[in-house]
Amino acid sequence: xxxxxxxxxxxxxxxxxxxxxxxxxxxxxxxxxxxxxxxxxxxxxxxxxxxxxxxxxxxxxxxxxxxxxxxxxxxxxxxxxxxxxxxxxxxxxxxxxxxxxxxxxxxxxxxxxxxxxxxxxxxxxxxxxxxxxxxxxxxxxxxxxxxxxxxxxxxxxxxxxxxxxxxxxxxxxxxxxxxxxxxxxxxxxxxxxxxxxxxxxxxxxxxxxxxxxxxxxxxxxxxxxxxxxxxxxxxxxxxxxxxxxxxxxxx
Amino acid sequence: xxxxxxxxxxxxxxxxxxxxxxxxxxxxxxxxxxxxxxxxxxxxxxxxxxxxxxxxxxxxxxxxxxxxxxxxxxxxxxxxxxxxxxxxxxxxxxxxxxxxxxxxxxxxxxxxxxxxxxxxxxxxxxxxxxxxxxxxxxxxxxxxxxxxxxxxxxxxxxxxxxxxxxxxxxxxxxxxxxxxxxxxxxxxxxxxxxxxxxxxxxxxxxxxxxxxxxxxxxxxxxxxxxxxxxxxx
Numbered sequence: 144x145x146x147x148x149x150x151x152x153x154x155x156x157x158x159x160x161x162x163x164x165x166x167x168x169x170x171x172x173x174x175x176x177x178x179x180x181x182x183x184x185x186x187x188x189x190x191x192x193x194x195x196x197x198x199x200x201x202x203x204x205x206x207x208x209x210x211x212x213x214x215x216x217x218x219x220x221x222x223x224x225x226x227x228x229x230x231x232x233x234x235x236x237x238x239x240x241x242x243x244x245x246x247x248x249x250x251x252x253x254x255x256x257x258x259x260x261x262x263x264x265x266x267x268x269x270x271x272x273x274x275x276x277x278x279x280x281x282x283x284x285x286x287x288x289x290x291x292x293x294x295x296x297x298x299x300x301x302x303x304x305x306x307x308x309x310x311x312x313x314x315x316x317x318x319x320x321x322x323x324x325x326x327x328x329x330x331x332x333x334x335x336x337x338x339x340x341x342x343x344x345x346x347x348x349x350x351x352x353x354x355x356x357x358x359x360x361x362x363x364x365x366x367x368x369x370x371x372x373x374x375x376x377x378x379x380x381x382x383x384x385x386x387x388x389x390x391x392x393x394x
Numbered sequence: 395x396x397x398x399x400x401x402x403x404x405x406x407x408x409x410x411x412x413x414x415x416x417x418x419x420x421x422x423x424x425x426x427x428x429x430x431x432x433x434x435x436x437x438x439x440x441x442x443x444x445x446x447x448x449x450x451x452x453x454x455x456x457x458x459x460x461x462x463x464x465x466x467x468x469x470x471x472x473x474x475x476x477x478x479x480x481x482x483x484x485x486x487x488x489x490x491x492x493x494x495x496x497x498x499x500x501x502x503x504x505x506x507x508x509x510x511x512x513x514x515x516x517x518x519x520x521x522x523x524x525x526x527x528x529x530x531x532x533x534x535x536x537x538x539x540x541x542x543x544x545x546x547x548x549x550x551x552x553x554x555x556x557x558x559x560x561x562x563x564x565x566x567x568x569x570x571x572x573x574x575x576x577x578x579x580x581x582x583x584x585x586x587x588x589x590x591x592x593x594x595x596x597x598x599x600x601x602x603x604x605x606x607x608x609x610x611x612x613x614x615x616x617x618x619x620x621x622x623x624x625x626x627x
Contacts (some may be wrong), residue, residue: 191503193499193502193503217505217507218505220427220503220504220505221500221504223503223507224503225499225500225503227496227499228496229495229496231496231497231499231500232497233492233496233497233500234495234497244504244506245504245505245506247404247407247507248403248404248407248504248506249403249404249504249505284506293500297504
């Protein structure tokens with residue numbers, strides 16, 4: 144369980160997040176949705192500690208992360224996996240070396256065990272025979288899947304994905320979504336996905352937080368979206384004619 | 395800077411990184427250093443020969459001048475100015491690109507001390523390789539001058555060789571190596587700092603790289619003055 148209490152964040156005097164509170168439950172895909180520039184990436188990066196917060200608290204279980212020291216923070220980070228929007232794979236390392244890096248740094252496994260674990264994670268994300276290729280030699284969808292493999296290689300308790308479907312075709316997006324959902328349920332991970340992809344919201348969103356102008360504007364699940372009277376949420380979710388029609392049919 | 399020198403998470407990985415950086419920073423610079431040093435030695439020999447026209451000045455002083463100039467200044471400071479351009483821009487752009495493509499954030503998220511993992515091996519590799527490059531440059535500069543005397547006969551070869559041996563002060567080599575170690579720390583850490591704190595896009599990586607080279611050069615020249623004052627006077 145991740146608990147966020149009243150966090151605020153500003154950059155050079157410009158406030159981006161306003162007093163946001165939320166809870167993210169294990170075994171569920173928790174989604175943060177919102178328009179571009181609404182502050183959802185800043186919110187996600189504040190939760191994982193890549194951005195310092197101005198006020199508020201972030202708790203991982205019963206450990207307060209926002210005020211933790213270097214060692215404690217590092218220990219909590221080893222329980223996290225983050226899939227970046229662009230993959231953030233190390234371009235000078237092969238696919239296998241990318242996934243193996245956290246194991247090399249923090250595990251006591253033998254080399255054979257590490258290779259076995261890397262292969263297991265790569266197979267789990269449907270990547271085969273690409274161990275010795277470099278990120279530049281594989282497609283965008285494969286890079287995202289390698290990034291997911293790297294994020295899960297240490298058996299994380301918490302998985303964060305920043306717009307995992309951006310730049311991907313609809314079919315690959317569905318593959319990524321299903322993968323995130325399967326991993327979440329299979330390993331009872333607390334997953335937080337940052338997205339503005341409507342298919343993804345409708346497919347895998349167990350718990351959804353709508354961020355509007357840096358505030359927690361609406362909270363619920365995917366079925367509650369259809370009955371919501373929140374104007375800003377409706378403007379965002381049902382912006383296209385197709386989704387308006389789907390809403391009408393649902394209602 | 396404090397984060398750079400924190401205890402490494404896994405020493406073996408850092409050693410591997412250091413070896414890789416020795417290759418990237420040191421061995422890959424040998425070619426350009428060799429070419430520059432040979433030509434510097436040759437040009438110095440010509441200039442000394444042209445200027446030492448007074449018959450009262452013995453010709454062997456040409457060899458001595460070439461040797462001491464290479465040791466005292468050219469193979470340390472001038473070579474470091476070249477390395478600031480080659481190695482400094484390389485370090486700044488590599489780390490800067492890692493920053494803007496979120497690779498550094500990815501390291502932090504794994505719990506890795508990104509500053510230590512990326513910068514510490516570069517500083518150590520520079521400190522190991524720069525003095526070796528310095529010694530190589532001194533040797534090749536003197537060889538460049540020797541080759542020129544052999545080809546052109548601008549100075550009699552026995553005179554040149556006598557000058558090379560004449561009144562040799564071993565401390566000059568120590569001084570040169572000390573300077574090289576200090577310059578290695580300056581170039582690698584200043585460039586890494588500018589790369590690490592890059593923000594924005596590709597344009598900013600270029601700017602960081604330029605800033606890294608400019609600041610490195612200024613600091614190298616400043617510390618050249620300070621060290622010379624401290625060690626030679």
